[in-house]
Amino acid sequence: MADAILTLNAGSSSIKFALFARRAEIPRKPELVGQFDGIGAAGGQPAHLKVKDARGQVTTDIDIDLDGKAQSPHAAALALLVDRLRGSDGGWHIAGVGHRVVHGAEKFSQPVVLDSTMVATLRGFTPLAPLHQPHNLAGVDALTAALPDIPQVACFDTAFHRSQPDVAQLFALPRAITAQGVRRYGFHGLSYEYIAEALPQHLDPGVARGRVIVAHLGNGASMCGMKDLKSQASTMGFTAVDGLMMGTRTGNLDPGVLLYLMDYLKMDSKALTNLLYKESGLLGVSGISGDMRVLLESSAPEARQAIDLFCYRIVREIGSLAAALGGLDALVFTGGIGEHGAPIREQVCAQLGWLGLTLDSAANAANTTKISAAGSRITACVIPTNEEWIIARHTAQLIA
Secondary structure, three states: EEEEEEEEEEOOOOOOEEEOOOOOOOOOOOOOEEEEEEEOOOOOOOOOEEEEOOOOOOEEEEEOOOOOOOOOHHHHHHHHHHHHHHOOOOOOEEEEEEEEEHHHHHOOOOEEEEOHHHHHOOOHHHOOOOOHHHHHHHHHHHHHOOOOOOEEEEEEEOOOHOOHHHHHHHOOOHHHHOOOOOOOOOOHHHHHHHHHHHHHHHOHHHHOEEEEEEOOOOOOOEEEEEEEEEEEEEEOOOOOOOOOOOOOOOOOOOOHHHHHHHOOOOOOOHHHHHHHOOOOHHHHHHHOEEEEEHHOOOHHHHHHHHHHHHHHHHHHHHHHHHHHHHOOOOOEHHHHHHHHHHHHHHHHHHHHHHHHOOOOOHHHHHHOOEEEEOOOOOOOEOOOOOOHHHHHHHHHHHOO
């Protein structure tokens, strides 16, 4: 069987995975990519598994009953995945597993090989990311059960931002509180790391290593200001609900609003969590959907207002990040909306003429890599992200 690196992004009810051939240089395109959905669904509903091969052809699209298994739903799903990878999905030998782990706190600025002590350390960061960390580690536990002798690696969404200066990470809170780890961490770091890797291939060296803002726009959205391909500032802070407006998340919000909701509407932490993460953003403003594709096709004024607010917040934050960088040389769009949402890119860029950005509308509509006009002082481009490859490469290097 051929050696491969498996990457996992485990959530509460879904598991995204990709399988990369293990070679001297990990190829950027996976051999297989897939997702389990509906894991642990209420009412005995089956989970669903969909897998595509390297050509994008669907090889598996089935419902799977995980009820009645001796393992947890995550463990049952991943045990099934391992069996399929060894058999019907190509006869692969999994040489290592790389996990997306949301939080590495202040401790980790690089990926790490996992053992029981390390997993316990990462479990201690759960209060910093209670909606993500337990599920990421559930994937680690499940793979440990399915492949007990195979090395596993944690790659952190916070690690890329540890290069930021201290002043960019601080809150104006008493030192006794910030000493407890309450600071700006930033997220989407694996995506930004990939873009930093790819920038010199698409931009002149001086521009690539200059003042670059990367807009990772999707259901989760954030931006990162880079210099010399390193993070200098991010729109996300202590949690992944900060910064830009998102599909169902508020983004930046006056904390006084939360005090008002607690005191006068009697909302508790559970209700506020649901409001901030699941009921707001594009969904909350439009009342229609958190999916940008649906809103762009809608003629409802509420949909238009949600889109306008989304773009306005991006433009506001670009101004802030440009100030932190001392100017701007390039703007990069990535993520689902950033890569495919030409109308969003056009609306954002139209408001950045004061920075010296001029859009090439035809190039933007065609989704070409470079979308700025020939005379534009700011280079604007679209670069698809590849977080899975970053995870696979780190994993291959650490287990070598």
